[in-house]
Amino acid sequence: MTSALMADTEKARLLLRIKQLEEQHILFRDSVICAFNQLLDLKDIGTGVHSTRLAEWALRVARKLDVPEKDLYQVEVAALLHDVGKIGVPDAILKKSGPLTPDERTVINRHPEYSWSILRLFSGLEEASLYALHHHESVDGSGYPAGLKGDDIPLASRIVSVIDAYDAMVSNRCYRKGLPHEEAIRRLQASSGTQFDSRVLQAFIPIAEQEAGDVFAAAGTSRNAAL
Numbered sequence: 001m002t003s004a005l006m007a008d009t010e011k012a013r014l015l016l017r018i019k020q021l022e023e024q025h026i027l028f029r030d031s032v033i034c035a036f037n038q039l040l041d042l043k044d045i046g047t048g049v050h051s052t053r054l055a056e057w058a059l060r061v062a063r064k065l066d067v068p069e070k071d072l073y074q075v076e077v078a079a080l081l082h083d084v085g086k087i088g089v090p091d092a093i094l095k096k097s098g099p100l101t102p103d104e105r106t107v108i109n110r111h112p113e114y115s116w117s118i119l120r121l122f123s124g125l126e127e128a129s130l131y132a133l134h135h136h137e138s139v140d141g142s143g144y145p146a147g148l149k150g151d152d153i154p155l156a157s158r159i160v161s162v163i164d165a166y167d168a169m170v171s172n173r174c175y176r177k178g179l180p181h182e183e184a185i186r187r188l189q190a191s192s193g194t195q196f197d198s199r200v201l202q203a204f205i206p207i208a209e210q211e212a213g214d215v216f217a218a219a220g221t222s223r224n225a226a227l
């Protein structure tokens with residue numbers, strides 16, 4: 001075997017090994033992401049299902065808003081694990097049946113920062129970590145944690161903000177029953193341009209109309225249930 005042929009063979013072997021390692025890394029990363037989602041479900045029953053639904057909706061909204069295909073994975077992960085920081089919130093606050101005190105509200109409002117601090121540790125999820133960090137910002141600048149305004153808020157964060165708010169409103173919680181679909185949509189529209197991005201709302205509302213039946217069936221309630 002000539003030296004040139006040996007060099008080509010060694011190069012091919014190395015390239016194959018690199019490809020195998022990259023595939024193993026992706027599989028491991030995806031497994032950890034799924035594990036975190038399951039952990040969320042154990043921490044706060046229903047949150048894991050909630051996050052899975054949001055990931056599906058986020059992709060559909062992102063495509064309607066012409067987000068490039070190459071960026072969709074980051075959007076999906078951000079929607080799936082935007083609340084992973086709730087792992088750091090004490091159960092006494094997270095599952096409290098009554099109103100939160102100002103101090104308790106301060107603690108729970110830090111969960112986007114906790115989410116960022118977890119996701120940023122994963123190589124390749126830096127963008128997703130920032131999207132999760134800013135999913136409670138408002139387009140008028142009144143949100144948290146950074147008080148970002150308008151287009152300074154990443155589009156993916158604005159998407160998660162809308163779909164997260166809708167799903168939270170229509171879902172049953174230990175301290176209240178979920179709202180009817182029509183009331184949740186009314187509240188979203190009432191906050192268009194202040195809390196929520198109007199373009200994202202326009203893209204999401206038809207999806208919510210289409211999916212409402214399945215969401216309420218999963219919760220065991222009617223989409224028109226009384227308050």
